Amino acid sequence: MSSADVTREILGNVPGWLVPWFYGVIFAAYASSAVIFVQRFRERRGATTAPSDRARVLDVIKYLTFHQKLLEDRFAGIAHLCTFYGFVALFMGTSIVFLEHSTPLHFFYGAFYLWASLFVDLGGLVFIVGLLMFLWQRYVSKRDRLLSRWWVATLTWLLLAIAISGFLLEGSRIAVDMPAFESFSVVGYAIAGALRFSGVENETALLWHRALWVGHAVVSSLFFALLPWPLFSHMVYSGASWGRRRTRPLAELRTSAPVLTWIDLMQTDACTTCGRCNEVCPAQAVGQPLAPRDIVLGIRQAVTEAGPSVSYADQVGRFSHDVIWSCTTCGACNQTCPVGIDVYDEIIDLRRGLVEQGTVPEAAEELFEGTAAEFNPFHRDNDERMDWAQGLGLPVARDGEAIELLYWVGCAGSFDPDGQSVSRAMVTILDHLDIPYRILGCRERCTGDPARRMGEEGLFQERARENIDLLASHSVRKVLTHCPHCYNTFKNEYPELGGAFEVEHHSQFLDRLIASGKLPVTEGGSQPLTFHDPCYLGRGNGETEAPRRVIDAVAGGERREMARHGRESFCCGAGGGAMWLDVQGKDRVENLRVKEAAETGARTLVTGCPFCKVMLESGQQSLEDDQRMQVKDLAELVAERLTPR
Amino acid sequence: MKQEILVILGTDGRSQLSKSDRGALGLALSELKGSIVACTRAGDQDAARYAAAAGVEQFLEPRGLEDCAFDIALVGRGACSDARDAGDLLPAMLAERRGAALAYEVVDLRRRADGLEVVRDLGHGARDILLVQGPAVLVIADSVRRTGYVSRRRVLAAAPKGSESPDEASQIDWQRTQPRVRLSGHAAKVQGSATNRLNDLFGIAITGSRGKESNDSQLVTGSPETCARHLLRYLAHHDFIAPDRIPMPETSHRLEPPSEAVLAPARPRARPRRGPRRATDSDQGIARRPLPLKKTIESRVPQPVSGRRIARRGPYRLNERPEADAH
Numbered sequence: 001m002s003s004a005d006v007t008r009e010i011l012g013n014v015p016g017w018l019v020p021w022f023y024g025v026i027f028a029a030y031a032s033s034a035v036i037f038v039q040r041f042r043e044r045r046g047a048t049t050a051p052s053d054r055a056r057v058l059d060v061i062k063y064l065t066f067h068q069k070l071l072e073d074r075f076a077g078i079a080h081l082c083t084f085y086g087f088v089a090l091f092m093g094t095s096i097v098f099l100e101h102s103t104p105l106h107f108f109y110g111a112f113y114l115w116a117s118l119f120v121d122l123g124g125l126v127f128i129v130g131l132l133m134f135l136w137q138r139y140v141s142k143r144d145r146l147l148s149r150w151w152v153a154t155l156t157w158l159l160l161a162i163a164i165s166g167f168l169l170e171g172s173r174i175a176v177d178m179p180a181f182e183s184f185s186v187v188g189y190a191i192a193g194a195l196r197f198s199g200v201e202n203e204t205a206l207l208w209h210r211a212l213w214v215g216h217a218v219v220s221s222l223f224f225a226l227l228p229w230p231l232f233s234h235m236v237y238s239g240a241s242w243g244r245r246r247t248r249p250l251a252e253l254r255t256s257a258p259v260l261t262w263i264d265l266m267q268t269d270a271c272t273t274c275g276r277c278n279e280v281c282p283a284q285a286v287g288q289p290l291a292p293r294d295i296v297l298g299i300r301q302a303v304t305e306a307g308p309s310v311s312y313a314d315q316v317g318r319f320s321h322d323v324i325w326s327c328t329t330c331g332a333c334n335q336t337c338p339v340g341i342d343v344y345d346e347i348i349d350l351r352r353g354l355v356e357q358g359t360v361p362e363a364a365e366e367l368f369e370g371t372a373a374e375f376n377p378f379h380r381d382n383d384e385r386m387d388w389a390q391g392l393g394l395p396v397a398r399d400g401e402a403i404e405l406l407y408w409v410g411c412a413g414s415f416d417p418d419g420q421s422v423s424r425a426m427v428t429i430l431d432h433l434d435i436p437y438r439i440l441g442c443r444e445r446c447t448g449d450p451a452r453r454m455g456e457e458g459l460f461q462e463r464a465r466e467n468i469d470l471l472a473s474h475s476v477r478k479v480l481t482h483c484p485h486c487y488n489t490f491k492n493e494y495p496e497l498g499g500a501f502e503v504e505h506h507s508q509f510l511d512r513l514i515a516s517g518k519l520p521v522t523e524g525g526s527q528p529l530t531f532h533d534p535c536y537l538g539r540g541n542g543e544t545e546a547p548r549r550v551i552d553a554v555a556g557g558e559r560r561e562m563a564r565h566g567r568e569s570f571c572c573g574a575g576g577g578a579m580w581l582d583v584q585g586k587d588r589v590e591n592l593r594v595k596e597a598a599e600t601g602a603r604t605l606v607t608g609c610p611f612c613k614v615m616l617e618s619g620q621q622s623l624e625d626d627q628r629m630q631v632k633d634l635a636e637l638v639a640e641r642l643t644p645r
Numbered sequence: 646m647k648q649e650i651l652v653i654l655g656t657d658g659r660s661q662l663s664k665s666d667r668g669a670l671g672l673a674l675s676e677l678k679g680s681i682v683a684c685t686r687a688g689d690q691d692a693a694r695y696a697a698a699a700g701v702e703q704f705l706e707p708r709g710l711e712d713c714a715f716d717i718a719l720v721g722r723g724a725c726s727d728a729r730d731a732g733d734l735l736p737a738m739l740a741e742r743r744g745a746a747l748a749y750e751v752v753d754l755r756r757r758a759d760g761l762e763v764v765r766d767l768g769h770g771a772r773d774i775l776l777v778q779g780p781a782v783l784v785i786a787d788s789v790r791r792t793g794y795v796s797r798r799r800v801l802a803a804a805p806k807g808s809e810s811p812d813e814a815s816q817i818d819w820q821r822t823q824p825r826v827r828l829s830g831h832a833a834k835v836q837g838s839a840t841n842r843l844n845d846l847f848g849i850a851i852t853g854s855r856g857k858e859s860n861d862s863q864l865v866t867g868s869p870e871t872c873a874r875h876l877l878r879y880l881a882h883h884d885f886i887a888p889d890r891i892p893m894p895e896t897s898h899r900l901e902p903p904s905e906a907v908l909a910p911a912r913p914r915a916r917p918r919r920g921p922r923r924a925t926d927s928d929q930g931i932a933r934r935p936l937p938l939k940k941t942i943e944s945r946v947p948q949p950v951s952g953r954r955i956a957r958r959g960p961y962r963l964n965e966r967p968e969a970d971a972h
Binding site: 355356358359360364365368369372373456457458459462 | 659661664699793794795796797798799800801
C-alpha cells in the first residue's frame, strides 16, 4: 500500500445534495455568531479597547497555555485543562479536514494522516475525560458553589454530544472495511471493532455513518450558533477579560464614575458561573445575602435586557440592598476569579449609586455624618482624638513644622479602646527608638476609607484633600501607620488626588528595624501563636511576610498558620464599613475566623490591623473558654519584648 | 390641591445641618406632595446648598416668612438656634401668625386623606399620634425617622438660585473615563466628562460653571457689575471692607422691610474660622482648638465606644420603626 492510499475519503457516504446544505448551515451558524460578536464589540468599544500592551498579551497567552489560575482549584482546573486541550486538538483535526476538502491543498495522507489521526483521537479522549470530570463535580460530588440552573450544563452536554457523535461517526466509517492503518485512530478503531464484533454489517455501518454524520453536523452547528450565549461566550471573552483584569493592588479603588464600562460589560459576559467567588466570600460563608456571582449575573441580565447603556436604577433594582451592603470589600472574589472579573469595583459602584440616590442604611448615614461633621467614623468629637495619649507627652507637630516621620494614628487607634492599646504600644516603640517623629494630634482626620468603601466618594475626596493639604503643609517625608486601611489609602489612593507620600505599615517598619538591629528585641514566650493577615495588608497590598518575620523575631513559641492565610486569608468581617453596617446572617464572619485560629491550637492570635483586632476580640465570645486566645497587635507583641537600652 | 410646604433649616456653627434639619427636608421631600420652599438664614450658604442638592428649587429669604401662606411648615432645630432669627420662638411666631397648629418633637408624619398624621416623641419611649388638619407648624426632633441621604458630591455641586457658584476646588472629580459604550440613546445626550455623564444619569442639574459644559471649557463670564459685586463680596469676606459697604443688587420686585423681631437682615456670608482663635472670638463654632495639648487634663472615664459597639446591633429603639430599615 502506497502512502497515498493511507487516507480516507472526506465526506464519503454523504449524499451530494447534503454537502451544500451542510456548508450552508455551518457558515450560517458561524456568521450569526460573528455578527453578534461584532455588533457587541461595536456597541461596547471604546478608546481603550485594544489590549495593545504586549505584556498583557503575553500574560493572556501564558494564562491560556498553563491554566495556572484555573489550577488553583485542582479538580476543576484539570477538568478545564483536559477540555481545553482536547478541544484544541479536535478543532485542529476539523480544520485539517476542511483544508484538505475545500482547498487545493493536499496533505492529508500517509504518515501525516496516521499521526494526525492518533493526535486527534487522543485529544478527543482527553476532551471527553475533561467533560466527564465537569459532569462528575456537578452531578456526583455536587459541589455547593456550582450554579444549579438548567442552562449551566448545556455547554458541557453539547460538547460531550459533539465528541461522542464524532467518535461513533469515525467508528462506523472504519467499521465498513476495517483498514489496518486506521488502528492509529485508536478510539475510532476500537469502536469499529466493537461494532464488527456485535455483528454490524457493512450496510448497517454505512447507514449508521450517514445518520451519525447528520447528527454530528447538527450539534456542531448548534455549538457555533450558540457561541454568543452566556457561558458559551466565555470561550471568546475569558482570555480578553483576563488580559484586562485589574493589575493595581486589590485594595485600591479609583475615582471612576459608577457608569458601566466596556470592561465591565465584557467581564460579565466572561463569567463562567463557576462560583469560586461565592466559595471564598465571607458574607456568603455566614449566610448574608451577598453572592458575588449573582452581582455579575444580575448586571449581565440587566445589560442583556436593556442594552449597554442600562440605567443605574435597572441595575440596582435587581438586588436587595442588603446584598450590596453585605460586602466586606476583602477582595477575595476578585483574587479567585479565574477570568479576572472585578466584582469588588462593581459592588462599590452599586454602593456609589445608592449613595447618589440617597438610599443608604441608617448605620451608613451615621458613619457619613460622623466623618463629615466630626472627621471620624466613630462619631466622636475630634477634639477627643488625643484622649488616649494623656500623660504620654507626645510630640504634636506645630503648624507648618516640617516632619520627617509622621506617625498617623488613625481613627481606630484614637477612639477605639482596642486600637488605643496599639497606639500606645507604637508610641512605646517609637520612644524606645529615640527617633524624631511627630503626630498631628487633633488635626488628624479620617482618611475617608470607610466612607469610600461605602460609596460616599464625595466625602472621601473631601477628607482626602484636607489631609493631603495638611500633610503637604508639614512637608511630610514619611508616614508610618499601624492601620492597613490608612496605609492603603495613603499608598494607593491619595496619589491620584495629588498626595504622594512615602508610607510604611508598622509591620514593615518593625521588620526593617529589627532586621537591621536598630530595634533590639528579646525573644520570649513559649505559647504557640498564629497570625491573621488583614485583607488590606496581605491580599490588598501583598505584604504577608514582614509581619511573620516580626513574629518570628520576638515570639519564642511556635508560629502556626491557619488553613487560610497569606493572600488567601479570610476576612475578619470589618472591612467595607461592615463593622458598622452589620448585615444579619446566620453566623458572624469574625466567629468563623477565630474558629479557624483556634483550630491551630494557638494561644495568641496576632494581627496587624486595629479593626481586625476589634473583630477578632469580639469573635472570642463564640469560642469555648479553653479555646479563647489573647488577641494582640504586632506592635503590642514587640513592645513587650523590647530590650532595655 | 397643591400644598405649600415650607421647610426652615439652618446650620450650626460648624456649617453642619443637624439631624432635625435634614429630617425636616427629608420628610418634606418624601412624605409631602406639594410645592416645597426652603427658607434658610441669610448667608447660610451651606443650608441652602444642602436643600438645593436634595432637590428643592424654590427658596425664600427669612424676611419673606412674614407673608408666606404656607400649609405645612417643617422647622429644623438649626433654624431655631440663632437668637437673631427669633430663636426657638420662631415656630410659635409662625404658628400664631398663620393661625396654624403647632407640634414639637415630631419624628414622623404621613399624609392621609383626611389630614396629616403626625407622630410625636414624648420621651421615655412614649409617642402620640396626632391628626392635623389645616395649616401646621411642625418642629422636627433629632430622633426623626429620616428619609433620604444627600451625598457630599451633590451638596458640593449644588448651587441654589442666586447664591455663589460652587467652589471649583471643592468639587468632586470623577476620573475622566473614556466613553466606553457606544454613545447612543441616553449616553449620546451627555457628551464630555464622566462627571457630567454621571450628573445626567442621576438627574442632577447643576447650575454654575460646572454645569453641562465639558471640563475643558469652563469659562466664567459676567458683566462688569457682576464682577465688581463679586470683588466687593470677596473683600468683605476677608474683612478688607465692612460688609455694609456692599451695595444690594437691584431686583425687579421690592422686598418688604423686615419686621422688628422675626428675622434679622441679611448678613454677609460668614464661615467658621479655621485658624487659631483670637481673643475676641467666641467659643462657638470653632472646630479646632489651639495646640499643644493641655498639660493637665482632668481625668475622664473613657467611654466604652468602638465602631462595633456604636453600631446598631440591639433591638430597635422605641423611637425607631422596623420598616425604617427596610432597605
